[in-house]
Amino acid sequence: MQWELMEVTNLVTICSLRNVAVKNSNGILGKRINMEIHNGDIIGLISENAAADRIMQAICGFYKPRAGRIWYSHSLRHGKGKPSKIQYVPDDIICYRDLTVEEFLVAASITAGEAAAKEQTRLCSQFGINIKKKLLEISYEQNRLVAYILAMSLQPDILLINRPTSLLSNNAFLMVCKELVELHNKGTAIIMAESSFENLKFPCGNYHFIASDEIRSYTRKSLPKPGKVVSLVGGTIHPEDMERCRILYGSRRLTKFVCHEQDRNNLIVMIYRTGCRDFSVENLTMKEEIYQDYSRWIG
Amino acid sequence: MNTVIYIDIARNKKRLLHILLYTVIFFFSAFIVSLLADKIVPSLNTHFNFPNAICNYLLFYEWSKHLYVNIWYLTIFIFPMIIIFLLMEGFACSIVEEEEFETLPYMRNLGIERKTILISKLVLRLVWFLAICLLSFLENLIFFLLLNEKKMILISGAFFGKMFLSGLFCLSVAFFVAACSLREKSCSKTCLLILLIQFLLARLYSYIGLMADCLFASGKTYNELEWLYGLSGKLAVLRILSPVQWCYPGQQVPIAVVICAVVIAAVLCVGGYSIYNKDQVVFRNQ
Numbered sequence: 001m002q003w004e005l006m007e008v009t010n011l012v013t014i015c016s017l018r019n020v021a022v023k024n025s026n027g028i029l030g031k032r033i034n035m036e037i038h039n040g041d042i043i044g045l046i047s048e049n050a051a052a053d054r055i056m057q058a059i060c061g062f063y064k065p066r067a068g069r070i071w072y073s074h075s076l077r078h079g080k081g082k083p084s085k086i087q088y089v090p091d092d093i094i095c096y097r098d099l100t101v102e103e104f105l106v107a108a109s110i111t112a113g114e115a116a117a118k119e120q121t122r123l124c125s126q127f128g129i130n131i132k133k134k135l136l137e138i139s140y141e142q143n144r145l146v147a148y149i150l151a152m153s154l155q156p157d158i159l160l161i162n163r164p165t166s167l168l169s170n171n172a173f174l175m176v177c178k179e180l181v182e183l184h185n186k187g188t189a190i191i192m193a194e195s196s197f198e199n200l201k202f203p204c205g206n207y208h209f210i211a212s213d214e215i216r217s218y219t220r221k222s223l224p225k226p227g228k229v230v231s232l233v234g235g236t237i238h239p240e241d242m243e244r245c246r247i248l249y250g251s252r253r254l255t256k257f258v259c260h261e262q263d264r265n266n267l268i269v270m271i272y273r274t275g276c277r278d279f280s281v282e283n284l285t286m287k288e289e290i291y292q293d294y295s296r297w298i299g
Numbered sequence: 300m301n302t303v304i305y306i307d308i309a310r311n312k313k314r315l316l317h318i319l320l321y322t323v324i325f326f327f328s329a330f331i332v333s334l335l336a337d338k339i340v341p342s343l344n345t346h347f348n349f350p351n352a353i354c355n356y357l358l359f360y361e362w363s364k365h366l367y368v369n370i371w372y373l374t375i376f377i378f379p380m381i382i383i384f385l386l387m388e389g390f391a392c393s394i395v396e397e398e399e400f401e402t403l404p405y406m407r408n409l410g411i412e413r414k415t416i417l418i419s420k421l422v423l424r425l426v427w428f429l430a431i432c433l434l435s436f437l438e439n440l441i442f443f444l445l446l447n448e449k450k451m452i453l454i455s456g457a458f459f460g461k462m463f464l465s466g467l468f469c470l471s472v473a474f475f476v477a478a479c480s481l482r483e484k485s486c487s488k489t490c491l492l493i494l495l496i497q498f499l500l501a502r503l504y505s506y507i508g509l510m511a512d513c514l515f516a517s518g519k520t521y522n523e524l525e526w527l528y529g530l531s532g533k534l535a536v537l538r539i540l541s542p543v544q545w546c547y548p549g550q551q552v553p554i555a556v557v558i559c560a561v562v563i564a565a566v567l568c569v570g571g572y573s574i575y576n577k578d579q580v581v582f583r584n585q
Binding site: 060061082084090094098099100104106111147 | 310403408
């Protein structure tokens with residue numbers, strides 16, 4: 001599906017992270033993290049550990065980073081008793097026991113005002129949520145949608161979404177995406193955290209891959225295309241196998257091949273794995289591609 | 300603050316109202332039943348006339364001719380314990396639940412600070428507790444007026460007033476417990492344990508005294524039991540440790556103890572607040 005995302009011309013930095021380090025009880029998750037958030041940005045934060053979650057929590061102020069600073073623009077200032085300009089959608093359901101959707105949204109509109117209440121009503125009917133039911137009686141998907149509704153109705157400047165597709169079906173996520181596009185077109189910066197690139201189903205302008213001691217950033221255009229790995233019979237490679245492989249994949253230029261030995265014939269790269277009866281071609285994940293991690297095939 | 304109070308009321312309205320109603324209904328039904336019993340079976344009250352040892356143990360001033368007064372004395376022996384436990388448990392668990400179920404982000408989204416959440420929950424519980432104390436007092440005031448027991452009006456007034464103040468102290472304990480149990484699932488057991496331990500410690504002297512009285516009644520001489528009475532007298536000092544005990548009729552609370560209680564409550568609140576905010580940052584709103 002193609003999204004009609006408006007190009008934001010005059011980018012203004014509204015938040016920036018400088019040498020931020022985050023950790024949890026298991027240790028350091030990421031350090032020396034530098035990042036700029038502009039109005040209208042769509043950023044994907046990808047980390048296998050919980051670094052992306054932690055960074056989000058640090059941006060919205062739940063968590064104090066172990067090192068570094070986070071700077072906010074004056075435009076993110078909100079009046080006392082007014083909704084925050086930074087909205088966070090956790091990856092889990094809303095666990096308020098004995099509270100109906102309606103009561104939850106009414107409570108929100110006490111702070112957020114009439115405009116937000118109208119927006120909430122519109123989104124609830126659009127997403128097909130029964131507001132009379134209790135939060136823990138509706139489905140997981142609907143519960144998560146309520147969290148989205150709350151965050152989106154408050155018209156934030158920065159919207160942080162932890163695992164956007166979690167608990168959502170494709171249809172539900174499509175509905176959310178339409179609203180996200182509208183928010184983005186109004187200038188909201190959207191930041192999404194995922195554990196793998198493959199799960200990030202919304203097109204982002206910038207991608208940050210966070211590992212324990214580094215952060216690699218790519219724009220949508222500079223993002224490397226995932227490669228493929230050819231696994232062949234172990235021991236000495238039979239020339240016929242090589243030829244078949246070259247004809248099938250190399251000559252078609254489907255994609256690049258990776259390996260630890262340099263090129264033979266037209267195959268750029270090959271990885272040998274013992275015990276295979278024939279060669280096979282497998283996709284690299286984005287993480288494996290970016291970090292050149294071939295441990296699935298070697299060793 | 301309104302948002303948090305609204306959510307808390309919406310979630311706990313049944314529980315809070317039930318406790319309030321049960322309290323009112325209990326006193327009311329006790330009054331009606333005792334009134335009927337006094338009319339229909341007047342000898343019932345005298346049949347239940349406990350010996351002095353048990354009267355002392357159960358905090359009776361003197362055995363009243365009205366069965367309701369005696370029932371009231373029996374009730375208040377355990378009543379503050381139950382209500383204060385419900386108060387502590389409700390307050391502590393509502394704080395822990397916000398952490399446990401990770402509902403704080405939604406409050407943060409609405410621009411509500413942790414401090415506001417805490418104060419709102421405290422205000423709601425205080426109002427509820429005040430309502431229970433006031434309603435119970437007013438109800439008993441009417442009943443004692445009807446029974447023409449003017450002395451009991453003063454006693455019950457002092458009792459419910461002191462119960463409210465004890466509740467304030469216990470709330471600070473509950474807050475400290477909640478702050479220390481933020482990563483745990485529930486802190487109701489801890490609250491119950493704290494209340495039970497201090498209650499039993501404070502009543503230890505009366506158990507020993509009761510035991511000595513029983514031994515005396517069974518034929519032992521006073522000389523043989525002197526050490527037991529002495530021990531009971533010494534343990535009576537422990538009464539001062541129990542906030543529940545402070546509100547009992549006849550219990551004198553020295554001003555030094557009140558000052559100590561205020562200082563301890565302040566220390567618990569400050570300590571609890573620091574622990575509560577340990578891993579958190581105030582949103583840098585600039």
